Amino acid sequence: MSEPVHADGHHDADSGMDEGRRDFLFMATGAMAAVGTAAAVWPFLSNLRPAADTLALASTEVNVASVGEGQSITVVWRGKPTFIRHRTSKEITEAQSVNLGDLPDPQADSERVKAGDAKWLVIVGVCTHLGCIPLGQKTGDAKGDYDGWFCPCHGSHYDTSGRIRKGPAPANLAVPPYEFVSENIIKIG
Amino acid sequence: MSSPEFSNPIVRWIEYRLPVFSMLHHEMHEYPTPRNLNYMWNFGSLAGFMLVVMIVSGIVLSMNYTAHVDYAFASVERIMRDVDYGWLVRYIHMNGASFFFIVVYIHIFRGLYYGSYKAPRELLWILGVVILLLMMATAFMGYVLPWGQMSFWGATVITNLFSAIPLIGENIVTWLWGGFTVDNPTLNRFFSLHFLLPFVIAGVVILHIAALHQHGSNNPLGIDIKNKGDTLPFHPYYTVKDLFGVGLLLTIFMAVVSYAPNYMGHPDNYVEANPLVTPAHIVPEWYFLPFYAILRAVPDKLGGVIAMFAAIAVLFVLPWLDRSPIRSAKFRPVYFVLFWVLLADCILLGFCGANPAEGIWVVLSRIGTVYYFAHFIILLPLLSLYERPIDLPLSISNPSPSGSNA
Numbered sequence: 066m067s068e069p070v071h072a073d074g075h076h077d078a079d080s081g082m083d084e085g086r087r088d089f090l091f092m093a094t095g096a097m098a099a100v101g102t103a104a105a106v107w108p109f110l111s112n113l114r115p116a117a118d119t120l121a122l123a124s125t126e127v128n129v130a131s132v133g134e135g136q137s138i139t140v141v142w143r144g145k146p147t148f149i150r151h152r153t154s155k156e157i158t159e160a161q162s163v164n165l166g167d168l169p170d171p172q173a174d175s176e177r178v179k180a181g182d183a184k185w186l187v188i189v190g191v192c193t194h195l196g197c198i199p200l201g202q203k204t205g206d207a208k209g210d211y212d213g214w215f216c217p218c219h220g221s222h223y224d225t226s227g228r229i230r231k232g233p234a235p236a237n238l239a240v241p242p243y244e245f246v247s248e249n250i251i252k253i254g
Numbered sequence: 255m256s257s258p259e260f261s262n263p264i265v266r267w268i269e270y271r272l273p274v275f276s277m278l279h280h281e282m283h284e285y286p287t288p289r290n291l292n293y294m295w296n297f298g299s300l301a302g303f304m305l306v307v308m309i310v311s312g313i314v315l316s317m318n319y320t321a322h323v324d325y326a327f328a329s330v331e332r333i334m335r336d337v338d339y340g341w342l343v344r345y346i347h348m349n350g351a352s353f354f355f356i357v358v359y360i361h362i363f364r365g366l367y368y369g370s371y372k373a374p375r376e377l378l379w380i381l382g383v384v385i386l387l388l389m390m391a392t393a394f395m396g397y398v399l400p401w402g403q404m405s406f407w408g409a410t411v412i413t414n415l416f417s418a419i420p421l422i423g424e425n426i427v428t429w430l431w432g433g434f435t436v437d438n439p440t441l442n443r444f445f446s447l448h449f450l451l452p453f454v455i456a457g458v459v460i461l462h463i464a465a466l467h468q469h470g471s472n473n474p475l476g477i478d479i480k481n482k483g484d485t486l487p488f489h490p491y492y493t494v495k496d497l498f499g500v501g502l503l504l505t506i507f508m509a510v511v512s513y514a515p516n517y518m519g520h521p522d523n524y525v526e527a528n529p530l531v532t533p534a535h536i537v538p539e540w541y542f543l544p545f546y547a548i549l550r551a552v553p554d555k556l557g558g559v560i561a562m563f564a565a566i567a568v569l570f571v572l573p574w575l576d577r578s579p580i581r582s583a584k585f586r587p588v589y590f591v592l593f594w595v596l597l598a599d600c601i602l603l604g605f606c607g608a609n610p611a612e613g614i615w616v617v618l619s620r621i622g623t624v625y626y627f628a629h630f631i632i633l634l635p636l637l638s639l640y641e642r643p644i645d646l647p648l649s650i651s652n653p654s655p656s657g658s659n660a
Contacts, residue, residue, distance in 0.1 A: 143434035196414035197532040
């Protein structure tokens with residue numbers, strides 16, 4: 066038998082219109098395959114994200130009434146150690162008198178504490194370099210060259226506002242979202 | 255290739271349906287191997303042997319291990335104390351990782367010295383670098399599983415490397431962790447991947463061997479096989495030589511497992527993970543130390559991470575950086591020196607990585623890092639242009655100089 070012939074007399078094999086149709090079908094199939102693959106891969110990638118119960122642990126309330134001046138406590142928020150420090154007036158003055166131009170990550174102390182509560186510093190105690198816990202919470206710990214915290218892993222020095230002053234860390238210790246629920250209760254997260 | 259005639263009727267029955275015996279005959283008996291291979295050529299088969307040791311001991315360990323933050327540490331201690339020969343299997347697995355890396359690093363430096371990465375073996379080399387990367391990922395995740403202090407903080411520091419990526423870094427790290435810190439979801443997925451990756455390695459090893467058998471082994475002279483007189487059948491000559499190597503490796507390996515099983519470990523890892531206290535001095539396992547030194551040598555977070563990954567990435571393009579047509583360092587007087595300097599540089603970086611990043615160690619690790627990259631990116635390309643090689647021999651079986659350089 067001969068090749069199929071269309072009503073307009075063109076053969077399939079040398080029809081320009083059919084070439085275009087074939088290209089279109091080919092690309093449309095490819096596009097559908099790509100979309101389908103992406104749709105199939107997405108749940109598996111998204112599956113690796115923090116689960117709902119992990120996200121549910123996102124806030125912590127702390128009573129700081131017993132933390133005296135010059136003392137620090139470490140609480141756990143989202144599995145991370147969070148430092149709450151009752152700063153001395155000397156530490157507050159040190160933190161406020163720094164020339165912002167000298168800081169690797171310039172930020173005024175007033176932006177890192179609540180107005181009127183400058184004595185309370187709340188920071189995430191995770192070094193912004195590679196995630197170690199800086200020393201400085203316990204009496205006798207190395208506090209670094211700036212009287213704040215010192216990370217033993219790769220030698221980052223933080224000041225009394227938790228700002229990076231020296232070493233490989235690129236950013237200040239993070240201030241978590243928090244608020245004073247009452248005079249002595251801090252809600253973090 | 256000639257198909258062998260098999261006399262055993264069962265072998266013939268199988269061979270007719272699944273040509274596995276002729277394949278074995280072809281790859282083992284007919285496969286021509288240079289007759290001048292020295293003991294440095296043992297380390298490929300030794301690496302394969304260590305992979306088998308790791309998979310077998312790992313599967314047995316997994317039958318008593320619990321991947322949960324509350325039970326992992328205790329389950330490993332139970333393996334050590336209560337499970338029959340658990341201590342032996344765990345010490346084999348633990349030290350096996352170190353020996354796997356010892357063998358593979360010697361294998362890699364053998365390739366560097368004898369120019370085994372050059373045409374037509376570039377893909378063979380690249381597959382080898384892929385295996386190295388997979389091994390590093392597997393070893394890192396395996397080290398997390400006992401859930402000791404070094405496990406936890408090693409996992410924290412290494413996963414935090416990805417936070418150096420601009421803009422999306424923090425999100426990637428949270429995604430890797432499955433939480434806001436290294437925690438139970440992290441331990442679970444690391445266990446799963448640690449179980450999977452060795453089989454991926456085995457798959458790439460098959461490709462590595464397929465690429466090897468395409469053009470056969472390089473040899474200490476680095477010249478191509480010219481005739482049958484240059485070769486020996488792989489079996490029995492090299493199977494026996496490889497077995498002798500396995501015996502020697504096992505002797506040393508079992509001596510360490512028996513008498514110094516914790517020599518290459520860290521005492522801190524026998525302290526259960528505490529997410530609130532970082533040990534004063536954290537260091538990775540010895541096989542990561544040179545890369546760790548490169549990471550710390552760069553005084554910038556993102557820069558350090560890029561340099562560390564680049565230290566391995568540069569190996570992928572090595573066949574195109576070293577354009578000299580001469581393979582073996584025996585006939586390259588300047589490359590011979592540079593090879594030993596590079597080896598010394600890598601050992602120096604290892605010591606830098608083991609020491610705190612202070613004082614002289616910072617200076618040394620910076621010098622070492624600059625030299626490491628200079629070796630590959632500057633010295634090797636220049637050498638290809640200016641080095642005058644020594645005359646190559648006529649052939650493997652005829653050592654008289656050919657009077658030509660290629």
